[in-house]
Amino acid sequence: MGGAFLAAAVLARLGGRIGLPTIPLFILAGILLGPHTPGFVLVADPHDLEMLSALGLVLLLFYLGLEFHLDDLKAGGRRMALAGTVYLVLNVGAGLGFGFALGWGTSEALVLAGVLGISSSAIVTKVLVDTRRLGNPETKPILGIIVVEDIFLALYLAALQPILSGADSFSAAAADGGKAFGFLLLLALAARFGTNVVGRLFATKDDELLVISFLGAAVLVAGVSEWFGVADAIGAFMVGLMLGSTTSGERIRQLVHPLRDAFGAIFFFAFGLSIAPGDLPVVLWPVLAAVVLTLLMNVLAGVGAARLYGFGPGPAANISTTLLARGEFALILATMAAGAGLDDRLSPFIAGYVLLLAVLGPMAAGRSHWLARVLPGGRSGPDGPGGPDTAQDTREGSPAGAAV
Template sequence: MTLLRRNWPIGHADILIAMGGAFLAAAVLARVGARIGLPTIPLFILAGILLGPHTPGIVIVSDPHDMEMLSALGLVLLLFYLGLEFHMDDLKAGGRRMALAGGMYLALNIGAGLGFGFALGWGTSEALVLAGVLGISSSAIVTKVLVDTGRLGNPETRPILGIIVVEDIFLALYLAALQPVLSGASSLGAAVLDGGKAFAFLLLLALAARFGTRVVGRLVATKDDELLVISFLGAAVFVAGVSEWFGVADAIGAFMVGLMLGSTASGTRIRTLVHPLRDAFGAIFFFAFGLSIDPGDLPTVLWPVLAAVSLTLVMNVLAGLGAAQVYGFGAGPAANISTTLLARGEFALILATMAAAAGLDDRLSPFIAGYVLVLAVLGPLTASASGGWAGAPTGWVGSVHGRVRARRGWSRSSPRP
């Protein structure tokens, strides 16, 4: 070991310790969560906070940037798996309702976020950032919640995934439009060009997923599991990187690769083989997410955070009820939609980084960190509990949904006309 270590660059051992410690911390807390009935996501985030540089005690990762690549890989694998579960037939059959439910969700949450930003009085650019922070769900947390709660086969999962797809498409266009505003660029042409490139690449991915499945299936087809893992992992990571070049979130690129491969003859094997990779690196994503949060900054923005969380809860309930009406679902699925989409995460942190680089209000970064932390914990907890209280006759979602259906002349048991 000594001979080997003489050739290692300085800091190599520290990075390995950080990586190993992150995996072990995630494993220990996952076991604790399983015993006490808590979802793993908030525990992984808590591990990152406690073992990171912003809290006293043991620090296994002094620089959160050391975990960036592993974190990015975790996000790619989570969204790749989501694509595997979201078949092309679902997309083709429910495109209109998917767009309607997703548009409704964005209109309610983006609109509320923009109004909240102006109400705080922090500035127009800050309000635009807050619109995105409050408006877009965390694809990674939504995927993990669906997996942990065993709801991938539920009927309401289709609109949930559809809303995520619509959000990711909007996300690419929103980032392209927001970047010149934050950087102070006066060229409308540059913003239109960036948005056009992102949209063109998204269209290319959609066409490949629609018409290229057979060709892709032949390229990855092999009886050797090792070669299959290398093939699908390489494709997901490569397309995610190319997506970044074109101003599209790496997550949506990985999602589209999963969408293509899930419809091939190898799709079932790929879903089985990707499970351990998804779980391991997904845990690191949430651990790294916790590393970026400094609890000491949170008290300064406590009241705005609580107000924003309350606003998001209300908007998500309304959006969940709206999506349930579009798809003809009852109170239980409406509650599942509302709570599963509640968490905010990676996109909000990207916006926080952009806001800091643009020199916007100093309160933005701690506000976003606190808001994301609360919803990253609250979202999985409420999603796990939603089955119990949503279906009860006196449950608040059931009560609201019942009044809506009664007003329209529907019974609880009758299907939507």
């Protein structure tokens, strides 16, 4: 574990000198020191870091929840839902069509629909933090899209599992989906009506007790969420949403920073451990085609979301590039596909696709003004309507932008 922390830190420091974002460097450290790359192997079994990796994902999404208030969600709930639906229709639909076009099989196409359709919540959160855009207006539709994706994710996994396992019981799939949706509804009601009670429970002047309390709550709810068939990340997000609106919210934001950064790095490092570079050449062309398709769909979805909110080309470019990366959910699908005995090309395809977008996503987000210039209404120069930002997040304590 110590070697993983240090390797990630060294590579990130070296890359930072030439302006590279930290996310792909953490992933690269995992690839270079993992079991699938010749040379020194620091971690022979990626499962050794599985719990730490899960904690990193939980803390990243918990922090994202802290940054937003319930009023932000209530004020634009309908537009957020519409933006998320448009994003899913474009990306999941394109992924399904791409899967059938490859001709690998119907089950494989259903898996690829999820792989190409769902953004990485962890990478999106890290990009927003690194680029200091948490306070930007266009971050609200980005948040809305992530929430809609997570709701879809719970239902999608519940429906996909019996298909991959060979079961044909629609009632079992419906029961799993209903259980997941019911728990999501319970979390939403708790966030809506339970904030005052939660605030009193967490009210303490002792930082030590506050850290133990919010960390325990985030991890516990994340674990219960997973048991109900809901992504653990969305459970942590909802806890952050509740605590961010309490009188202790600002202190929690400051106290969680070092935890988020440390375990977030381990999440991306562990992500790299699972990638086998030697398998990638076999699926090179399908991977490149899928990346191009995802780029196009994200631009269309970003422009559509921006128009819903009355934003210009700069925010549209930010939405498009921030949501580009694919990650933890795609790897879960790769594991499920391998266990179900699907096409052998599926796992290396997912690994290559995720790796490319994990690298391109943060880099594109840091240079979104290039895209803004070619969108309708854009013009040269970062200060015009095509500029990347409409408002920088200048709150005290915001980390330096590693991607810009």
